[in-house]
Amino acid sequence: MPGPSRSKKNSSLPHNxxxxxxxxxxxMKILTKAFVIRVEDKNEFANWLWEMTMEIGVRPYKSRKQELKSALRLEMGGNKGANHEDTYIKMLSSMTRVTENEAKGIVAKFPTLKSLYRAWEQGIQRHGLPWAEDMLVGCSKTNPVTSVNAPRKIGKVTSKRIFEIMYQTRNGDAVL
Known part of the structure; x- marks a missing residue:
């Protein structure tokens, strides 16, 4: 009478x-979404464990750095302007959801950062906070490449976003 079958690798466990x-x-892998890795010896396991520990320790910093880069769009076009106006345009267009054309529309209406802040302060005093949030609504933005949508305007969402980032928030990390 044959006993339980054994695997070919001379395992001490019966095949069943x-x-x-x-x-x-x-x-267990399916239910817990775990990932099982087979290793041949203790050194391979130690190396794998070391690499995973380093990856887990460094990943939050890598992802935070990438978030900041993508939110500010630093990887494209640089962050220095040729003059004050160009720097002002680049600063505005580095914000999420603000295109270069929208930034140019804001600069056309408020040529300096100081004039933009003064307008916000006066608007809050005279008309209240909701008015200041919507102050940039209607600034013209043009597309020099195609004149199809030439007289488009900045909307409420973009205006409020710029106001929150530049005026209300004192901590830059809070808005990214």
Missing amino acids: GRDAILRELEM
């Missing part, structure tokens, strides 16, 4: 028991 364990491991 090994299959049950592998099946349970697969179920």
Whole structure:
């Protein structure tokens, strides 16, 4: 009478028991969304554990750096302007959801940063906070490449976003 079959790798577990364990491991991986890695020896396991520990420790910093880069769009076009107006345009267009054409429309209406802040302060005093949030609504933005949508205007969402970032928030990380 033959005994339980054994695997070809000279395992001490019977083949049926090994299959049950592998099946349970697969179920555990599915239910817990775990990832099981097979290693040959202790050194390979130690190296893998070291690499994963480093990756887990560094990943939040890498992702935060990438978030800041993408939110400010620093990787495209640089962050220095040729003159004060160009720098002002680049600063405005570095914000999320603000295009260069929208920034140019704002600069056309408020040529300096000081004039923009003064307008916000006077608007808050005279008309209240909601008016100041919508102050940039209607600034013309043009597209020099195609004149199809030439007289488009800045909307409420973009105006409020610029106001929150530049006027209400004193901590730059809070808005990114």
